Amino acid sequence: MLDRKGQERESVYRQTIIVKGAQIIHLGPCSEIAQVAGKRPCEIHLIAGEKQANARHVFEILTLGLKDGQELTVEAVGEEAEEAVREIVELFEKGFPKWKELASDAGEETLSAEEDQAKLEPDLD
Numbered sequence: 001m002l003d004r005k006g007q008e009r010e011s012v013y014r015q016t017i018i019v020k021g022a023q024i025i026h027l028g029p030c031s032e033i034a035q036v037a038g039k040r041p042c043e044i045h046l047i048a049g050e051k052q053a054n055a056r057h058v059f060e061i062l063t064l065g066l067k068d069g070q071e072l073t074v075e076a077v078g079e080e081a082e083e084a085v086r087e088i089v090e091l092f093e094k095g096f097p098k099w100k101e102l103a104s105d106a107g108e109e110t111l112s113a114e115e116d117q118a119k120l121e122p123d124l125d
Helices: 027-038 058-062 081-094 097-105 113-120
Strands: 012-018 043-048 051-054 071-077
Touching (some): 012 081, 071 081
Antiparallel strands (some): 012 071, 043 051, 043 071
16 A cells, blocks of 8 residues: 555554453463464554553553453554454453363363452452
């Protein structure tokens, strides 16, 4: 794509989704995102409110502190941007299948959003 001066302009692609449950407050799903992002040549960022994370960096993704019902924008700039965004959005839509499979194989349970949140909140009784 060319800009007004006839120079090549990088393509930007973005999609906003709603986070369902506590989908990526764990290291596993964040790692799955980083692996997918690492396979594409474009820059990929996750944007939640005022916070932004490089999708290739697991700990940056964790710092977003995503919560159930929160808007998340997946944005990519450059070559293969559309494909990159589509793949990451698909991870959210499918509930991080690779992580669920690994957790299941390890004998760990994957919890619903309500069960997961209950484990995080202190028991005041």
